Amino acid sequence: MEYRRLGNSGIRVSALSLGGWVTYGGQVGQDSTTKCMEAAWQLGCNFFDTAEGYARGASEVEMGKAIKELGIHRDDVVVSTKIFWGVKGGPNAMGLSRKHLIEGTKASLQRLGMDYVDLLFAHRPDPTVPMEETVRAFNHIIDHGLAFYWGTSEWSASELLEAHRIAKHLGMVGPTMEQPQYNVFARERVEKEYLPIYDTHGLGLTIWSPLASGVLTGKYKFNEPPPPGSRFAVNKDPGLQAIARRSLQTTEAKERLQKVDALAPIAQKIGATLPQLAIAWCLKNPRVSTIITGASRPEQVRDNFGALTVVNKLNDEVVKEIEGVLKNKPKSDPVFRL
Structure with a gap:
């Protein structure tokens, strides 16, 4: 396993995480959660990510139990959770107010069975709450030992810069990391929008959806029902079903699935599976601190983590061939080019 620094912080996370x-807490039960986490841990994974909004808190419960069942020492693992969506109704039960951030964090820790998390994320931006209130709340959480670092998920560059500006003005800690979607089809934010922030604020990335919600596994076909046992077939969450429709039934989906078919021979040529190729492509970006993978079976964990052996096979020639299929490389200001 390779371990990377999280931005300019001192903490190191496994390049591949779970x-x-x-x-977890929704599609599969406790036994499968524990087995997947065990497989990842045995392969050197030290970072596990969850959120209060995943299965209405059940994901935190199952993942916390798994860490205890596996006998993993708390100081040997990096655990993150995210606050925003909440787990119940009510006018103050979600968002980034000081009230929900502090109460939500304490509730998450109770579900995890832990005294602290290493990383705490604002799961989405909240334009209804003053940025200063959010920055102060996260610093309160850190100062009281409930988390070590705070970060964001799916925030714009302007929102991140505002948080850093306010934190600096107050003599407080700004966001250390951001958790954006990043894969061969979702590139603009990571490869272009955030460019002015990496060096100025040392932003670390804990990216999600490297396989574009499973599209890059090659198992889905345009306008056809998802195969039995697949995430789109098994999980009936309304949000995921909306992603399924966008991924399988639109004109853009048809173009993407054609590109997936064209990437398959490239993967085969270098002795990799399609998921390994897609994950290794993300690993090539030095701005990425860790790639959060998902799996419902231990063999999926092992196959995904096999991407570590594929990275070195992505030489200039192979990367050029991949870009020839994608044709979506963001155009950026040369001053900020990676």
Whole structure:
């Protein structure tokens, strides 16, 4: 396993990690959660990611139990959770107010069975709350030992810069990391929008959806029902089903699936599976601190983590061939080019 610094912080996370979105606490039960986390741990994974909004808190419960069942020492693992969506109704039960951030964090820790998380994320931006209130709340959480670092997920560059500006003005800690979607089809934010932030604020990335919600596995076909046992077939969450429709039934989906078919021979040529090729492509970006993978079976974990052996096979010639299929490389200001 390779371990990378999280931005300019001192903490190091495994380049490949495991997350609980959709799967743990929802799609599979405790036994499968524990087996997947065990497989990842045995392969050197030290970072596990969850959120209060995953299966209405059940993901936190199952992943916390798994860490205890596996006998993993708390100081040997990096655990993150995310606050925003909440787990119940009510006018103050979600968002980034000081009230929900602090109460939500304490509730998450109770579900995890832990005294602290290493990383705490604002799961989405909240334009209804003053940025200063959010920055102060996260610093309160850190100062009281409930988390070590705070970050964001799916925030714009302007929102991140505002948070850093306010934190600096207050003499407080700004966001250390961001958790954006990043894969061969979703590139603009990571490869272009955030460019002015990496060096100025040392932003670390814990990216999600490297396989574009499973599209890059090659198992889905345009306008056809998802295969039995697949995430789109098994999980009936309304949000995921909306992603399924966008991924399988639109004109853009048809173009993407054609590109997936064209990437398959490239993967085969270098002795990799399609998922390994897609994950290794993300690993090539030095701005990425860790890639959060998902799995419902241990063999999926092992196959995904096999991407570590594929990275070195992505030489200039192979990368050029991949870009020839994608044709979506963002155009950026040369001053900020990676």
